[in-house]
Amino acid sequence: MSAGIFRVCLVVVTAIINHPILFPWENATIPENEEEIIHKMKAHQEKLQLERLRLEEEMAKLEKAEALKQAADIGRQQNEDRLVLDLWSTLSMIIFLIIELWRQDYLDGIPPDSPGEEDDLASPRTTFQGIKLPDKVTLSHFYERCIRGTTGDAVRTREFVEGFVDDLLEALRSVSNRDSDMEVEDFIGIGSMYENWRADKPLLCDLFVPFTPPEPYRFRPEVWCTSKSVPLDLQGYGQIKVGWINEDSMGCICGKTKLGEDLLCLLHSKNNKMRPNSEMKDLLCFKGSTFLDMDQVMKWFQMALTRAWQHISHKYEFDLVFGHLDIPGSLKIKFRSGKFISFNLIPVVQCEDSDLYFVSHFPRGRPVGAPTSRTHWFLSFAVYERHFLKMITKALPENACHLSCLQIASFLLTKQNRLTGISGLSSYHLKTALFHLLLAQPTSNWGPGHLESRLNDLLGLLEKSLLEKQLCHFFVGNQKVPDSMGIPEVFRRAEPLNLFCSFVLQRSLYQKTIDSFYEMLKNASTLISEYSLHIPTDHSSSLQKRNLS
Numbered sequence: 062m063s064a065g066i067f068r069v070c071l072v073v074v075t076a077i078i079n080h081p082i083l084f085p086w087e088n089a090t091i092p093e094n095e096e097e098i099i100h101k102m103k104a105h106q107e108k109l110q111l112e113r114l115r116l117e118e119e120m121a122k123l124e125k126a127e128a129l130k131q132a133a134d135i136g137r138q139q140n141e142d143r144l145v146l147d148l149w150s151t152l153s154m155i156i157f158l159i160i161e162l163w164r165q166d167y168l169d170g171i172p173p174d175s176p177g178e179e180d181d182l183a184s185p186r187t188t189f190q191g192i193k194l195p196d197k198v199t200l201s202h203f204y205e206r207c208i209r210g211t212t213g214d215a216v217r218t219r220e221f222v223e224g225f226v227d228d229l230l231e232a233l234r235s236v237s238n239r240d241s242d243m244e245v246e247d248f249i250g251i252g253s254m255y256e257n258w259r260a261d262k263p264l265l266c267d268l269f270v271p272f273t274p275p276e277p278y279r280f281r282p283e284v285w286c287t288s289k290s291v292p293l294d295l296q297g298y299g300q301i302k303v304g305w306i307n308e309d310s311m312g313c314i315c316g317k318t319k320l321g322e323d324l325l326c327l328l329h330s331k332n333n334k335m336r337p338n339s340e341m342k343d344l345l346c347f348k349g350s351t352f353l354d355m356d357q358v359m360k361w362f363q364m365a366l367t368r369a370w371q372h373i374s375h376k377y378e379f380d381l382v383f384g385h386l387d388i389p390g391s392l393k394i395k396f397r398s399g400k401f402i403s404f405n406l407i408p409v410v411q412c413e414d415s416d417l418y419f420v421s422h423f424p425r426g427r428p429v430g431a432p433t434s435r436t437h438w439f440l441s442f443a444v445y446e447r448h449f450l451k452m453i454t455k456a457l458p459e460n461a462c463h464l465s466c467l468q469i470a471s472f473l474l475t476k477q478n479r480l481t482g483i484s485g486l487s488s489y490h491l492k493t494a495l496f497h498l499l500l501a502q503p504t505s506n507w508g509p510g511h512l513e514s515r516l517n518d519l520l521g522l523l524e525k526s527l528l529e530k531q532l533c534h535f536f537v538g539n540q541k542v543p544d545s546m547g548i549p550e551v552f553r554r555a556e557p558l559n560l561f562c563s564f565v566l567q568r569s570l571y572q573k574t575i576d577s578f579y580e581m582l583k584n585a586s587t588l589i590s591e592y593s594l595h596i597p598t599d600h601s602s603s604l605q606k607r608n609l610s
Contacts, residue, residue, distance in 0.1 A: 191517035192585040195593065200512075203593035208260050208468045215259050219250070222266045222404045225394070228376075230270065233369035239275065243345070243361065246271040248406070251443035252424075253471075253488070256450050260468040261475045266404040267424045269443070270362075270390065271411050274344055277306045280353070282412045282419060284440060286537070286555035293562045297534070298437040301353040301410050301419055303344050352436040353410070355421040359389040362408045366390065388422050409441070415549050416444040442536045445546060449496065449535075452545070456504050462512040466519050467495050469589075476588055477581040485563060485574040486527075493560060494523045496535040500542075520582060527578060530565050534558035 194200050226248055233245055252267040253259040274280060284299040285291045345357035363383070370381050384391035390406030409418035419438035423431075431439070450464075457463060471488045478484065498519055499507075507515060526532040533539065536548055538557035564571035 192520065192582055194513045194516070195586060195590050199590060199593045203589050204465065204469075207472060207592050208465070215254050215257070215264055218264045218402060219254060219266060222268075222402065223248075223250070225377075226268060226404070226406065228373060229366070229369050232372045233365050236368045236372050237365065241275055242365075243272045243274060245365075245408075246273070249418075249444060251441075251447060256447055256464075258464045258467045258471070260472040263403060265424075268390075268404065268406050269409045269418055269420075269441075270406050271409050271418065272362075273410075274303060278303055278344060279306050280304075280410050282410065284412070284551070286551060293566065294432050295434075295437060296562070297440060297537075297558055298432060299412075299419060299440055300436050301438060303346055303351050303353060347436050350436065353438070354435050355438065356435050358408055358421050362389040362406075366392070366406070388424065391424070410438070412440065413549070416448070416547070417442060417549070417552075418444070442534075445536055445548065446492070446496075449542075449546060452543070453499050458505065458508045460509045461507040462509050462515055463495065463499060463507050465512055466516045467491060469516060470519055470523075473581050473585050473588060477577055477584070481577050481580060482573075484577040485561075485567075485570045486523075486578060490532060490560060491519070491523065493532060493535050494526065495519055497533075498522055524578070524582075526561060527564075527575060530559075530561050530571065532560045534560055 195203070230245055230248065237244070249269040249271070250266065251269055254264065254266050281302040281304045282299055283302060285296050345354055345361055346352060347354035347357070363386075374381070378397065380395045382393050382395060384393045384403055388405065389408055392404055392406060394402045394404075405424040407420060407422065407424060409420055411418055418441050420441045421438060423439070453463075454461065470491045474486065474488060474491065498515070502515070502518070523532075534557065536542055536546075537552050538555045540553065542548060542553070559565075564574065
């Protein structure tokens with residue numbers, strides 16, 4: 062233990078001796094120049110300060126670079142997010158448009174016999190197997206009461222109207238200026254009254270009144286089928302350009318040559334010069350064009366008829382008034398007894414040298430889908446339709462049922478329109494379907510005993526056309542029409558004209574027409590029976606012997 066205490070004491074003594082303050086080293090030297098030491102310390106401090114500043118600057122640069130990098134990353138990320146969002150928006154819009162187009166095409170292309178469709182157009186077809194006409198006595202009585210009597214009155218009405226119109230047009234010519242006014246020609250009877258299938262009252266005569274411009278002008282028709290691309294709503298229409306009689310020579314050499322003061326043209330004096338295009342308004346042209354304006358024609362025709370009636374009104378014991386101001390020649394004869402007779406004078410322009418005529422206004426009002434242009438005129442085949450019925454009747458059996466089919470179908474359509482309102486189906490569509498059926502069926506199938514079968518064929522063809530939204534014009538592009546009809550070649554070679562194109566463009570109209578059509582088929586038998594009530598017993602045996610049975 063004493064040895065341990067000794068070691069501790071030895072260590073303490075050694076530490077005290079070696080302490081530099083109590084016992085300085087003999088060989089230690091203190092720098093003589095303290096200022097030099099201080100200067101070096103300051104220099105070292107400044108160096109350290111500069112190094113610290115450099116490091117801080119580098120740290121600031123690094124932080125700034127890092128911040129810029131982060132900002133760039135954020136901006137890039139935002140751009141990428143925006144691009145992704147725009148891409149998704151574009152893709153969503155494209156997908157939406159594709160789905161919408163597919164849906165429209167799918168709905169348009171629904172087959173008639175496909176079950177479970179949204180518009181449920183096929184369901185009525187599955188239940189319609191043809192209308193069942195009443196018994197022979199009831200049907201004969203219906204025909205006698207509602208159709209045959211109307212046909213008999215039509216002859217007397219036509220004769221009276223034709224005589225009066227002859228006098229009226231002659232008066233119109235007498236009050237017109239032949240050097241500047243339009244010239245009217247003799248009227249042409251068209252429509253159901255002249256085709257002997259009118260089935261509704263009041264009886265109404267439709268008469269075409271062709272008119273021509275004064276010399277040295279002429280009408281130059283431009284039809285739709287001569288153009289390469291024509292909108293659907295303008296097919297079946299054309300424009301009428303007012304030009305010179307001889308377009309190349311401007312009608313006369315005096316139009317291109319100075320004759321001098323002492324020389325006069327034998328055809329045109331100074332007071333009767335050919336009017337330039339700037340004065341086409343006097344020729345009923347649309348403002349700023351050389352095309353005939355329907356509204357201008359309507360105003361001219363109404364004023365001309367008014368002057369003509371004032372000229373001859375003293376000869377008659379009845380009044381003549383306009384029936385509808387929107388239809389140029391809608392006239393009504395009012396007798397003192399209160400009775401009246403209505404008829405339509407329709408101003409038309411002949412298409413070249415054919416029996417085709419451009420119609421300014423429709424006698425039954427503006428049809429569905431007609432263009433709003435004032436220079437596009439409807440091209441009517443009414444004269445050819447009348448000729449075709451006359452020609453086909455000669456080839457059919459005696460007392461053929463073709464007109465009876467058309468009369469009954471037209472009667473049902475008229476009554477249905479009064480119940481549910483006007484639809485897109487008209488009697489013209491019925492007549493067109495009948496024309497197609499007349500060429501498709503053998504002539505022997507149109508005997509009087511086939512009335513019910515042919516009527517169901519007619520309604521079945523019309524139903525098929527409605528479901529397909531296609532009913533081709535009978536004369537345009539139809540090679541089955543006999544050459545003896547004399548249809549101009551440009552219309553025979555034209556693309557078929559779809560009379561139901563408005564159903565493709567207007568869904569609501571198509572749906573209304575389909576509903577109205579099937580409602581008509583549903584009510585057909587009941588409607589015929591109701592109009593055949595109170596059959597006289599003494600006539601039942603004679604009615605049974607009618608050819609319609």
